Amino acid sequence: MIEYLEILGQEVYKIIFLLVPILVSVAMIVWLDRRVWGLVQKRKGPNVVGPFGLFQTLADALKYIFKEIIIPASANKVVFILAPIVTMTLALVAWAVIPMSEDLVLANINVGILYLFAISSLGVYGIIMGGWASNSKYPFLGAIRSAAQMVSYEVSIGIIIINVLLCVGSLNLNDIVIAQKELWFVIPLFPMFVIFFISSLAETNRPPFDLPEAEAELVAGYQTEYSGMMYAMFWLGEYANILLMCAMGSILFLGGWLPLMDIYPLNIIPAPIWMILKILFLFLLFALIKAIVPRYRYDQLMRLGWKIFLPFSLIYLVLTASFLFYFDKLPKVNI
Amino acid sequence: MIIHTIFFYFFSVIAIFSSLMVITSRSTINSVFFLILDFISVGCLFIMVGAEFLGMILLIVYVGAVAVLFLFVVMMLNVAEQKQSWFIGKKSTHIPTGLIVSVLILLELLVVVGGWKYKEDLMSSSTLLLSNISNTHQLGLVMYTDYILYFQLAGIVLLLAMIGAILLTFRERIGVKKQSYLKQISRSPSNAVELIEVKSNQGVKIDD
Structure with missing residues (x-):
């Protein structure tokens, strides 16, 4: 029995060492996002609290903690409280399989990419539950929009993942990274990378696809009735999801923890730093797009997902498969 | 353990x-x-x-x-x-139907599981090797070789269901304005916006 407790203790220790950096980096990433947004619009952005305003998010979080949590009288209380918890938990749970280097991963499971896909497809529930439980019109409309949007963009993300898996021959995330040792998948699968990036914008409800919280039409979408810490949890979960999508993009297309090139000054930099740099690069693109691009109309969003991305990624899938087949480049299975 | x-x-x-x-x-x-x-x-x-x-x-x-x-x-x-659940309050009329369906499902399960126990090579496959490759690999090996027909048929059934659902809900409505994306995107400011110098007390004539 003592052994089990010891193993359990070790796991808890590992999980804490995974979660704390993620929460801290989420706080930093919120600051970066606002900073980039400010710089694009020729403002300064948050620059008062701490050096360069780095502690702005912590100050905000402190404010949220001490604010009163208001639960609407007509709300379904259990579901209302559960919704932000679900969002936050799902956003953090997915990080268990993300490899930061060959050994630095909490759970190196066989079906890593399926796990990531499954968890990100569960993310809809936090939003639907929040929107429905608020028992108010704007949150409900926002939740419905968001559910339709996330479900439709997941389809093309799934097909893009299949594209990558065809070139790898394994569902393990570490194998996917190692398969890119010669050539990052961003080069042969560049169109898929673009579509993956845009779909992940839609999947995380970021501008230009932030229709679930379009403030001009829906006040704040599914978050309208939330206040205090519960709002902060939605908000943290959202940013953790964005980081997760960036990590997924860098693993699938940008070679994960592999260095830029396997030559001397570059390959002594430790693998986790490469991974972090790639995540940051993708996140900077996310932040820039938020600042630059105007919001889509809802029917345009749906058309883009179903009539352009889905057929295009299907055609590309067929092309990839036939290329790999005819040039005999299909990954070898060793039984 | x-x-x-x-x-x-x-x-x-x-x-x-x-x-x-x-x-x-x-x-x-x-x-x-x-x-x-x-x-x-x-x-x-x-x-x-x-x-x-x-x-x-x-x-x-x-x-x-x-x-x-x-x-x-x-x-x-x-x-x-729901005002009444099936064991509190009045008797529901759905119970007999539900019972029949569940008994049928139970019988089917018994037949399937029993048949599997009785005849061990009922669903065996020549491609399936018992080795240490992961079960995802094994599924892939079997699904695209021995059961390719059933796999494709299942896909076609799903496709038919999808087309059927779309066909059932599709209706053409007359008199509804539709937005053409091509037209919207290909509009240029030169033929969409007109700059007019308005003289005092004369206003603008709008032609539509």
Whole structure:
């Protein structure tokens, strides 16, 4: 029995060492996002609290903690409280399989990419539950929009993942990274990378696809009735999801923890730093797009997902498969 | 092994409890939430017996897509809370139908599982090798060789169902303005905007 407790203790220790950096980096990433947004619009952005305003998010979080949590009288209380918890938990749970280097991963499971896909497809529930439980019109409309949007963009993300898996021959995330040792998948699968990036914008409800919280039409979408810490949890979960999508993009297309090139000054930099740099690069693109691009109309969003991305990624899938087949480049299975 | 057993009973108790709650809970929304919990715990059980691919697919397909649609429909229909559940209050008329269906399903399960036990090479495959490759690989090996016909047929049935659903709900409405994306995108400022110098007290004549 003592052994089990010891193993359990070790796991808890590992999980804490995974979660704390993620929460801290989420706080930093919120600051970066606002900073980039400010710089694009020729403002300064948050620059008062701490050096360069780095502690702005912590100050905000402190404010949220001490604010009163208001639960609407007509709300379904259990579901209302559960919704932000679900969002936050799902956003953090997915990080268990993300490899930061060959050994630095909490759970190196066989079906890593399926796990990531499954968890990100569960993310809809936090939003639907929040929107429905608020028992108010704007949150409900926002939740419905968001559910339709996330479900439709997941389809093309799934097909893009299949594209990558065809070139790898394994569902393990570490194998996917190692398969890119010669050539990052961003080069042969560049169109898929673009579509993956845009779909992940839609999947995380970021501008230009932030229709679930379009403030001009829906006040704040599914978050309208939330206040205090519960709002902060939605908000943290959202940013953790964005980081997760960036990590997924860098693993699938940008070679994960592999260095830029396997030559001397570059390959002594430790693998986790490469991974972090790639995540940051993708996140900077996310932040820039938020600042630059105007919001889509809802029917345009749906058309883009179903009539352009889905057929295009299907055609590309067929092309990839036939290329790999005819040039005999299909990954070898060793039984 | 003890931990394994504890986890097994943990998930199976949750699965049984939530499946009971699906049929007994009074609000339809809660039923759907319990259904989702049921799916998730069954998925966990799949993963525990080593069928990680099936578990994940269960999560992706049922929880990630099908249950979302359920939730959607239930929320949109605004079904009032059921006044009577089947063991409290008045007798419901659905019980006989439900019983017949469940007895049928039980019989089918008995036939399938019994047949499998009775004749061991009923569903055996020549391609399937018992080795240490992961079960995802094995599924792929079998599905695209021995069972390619059934696999493709299942795909066609799904496609037909999809086309049928679209056809049933599709109707052409007359007199509805439609937006043409091509027209909208190809508009240029030169033929869409006109700059007019307006003289005082004369106004602008709008031609439409």
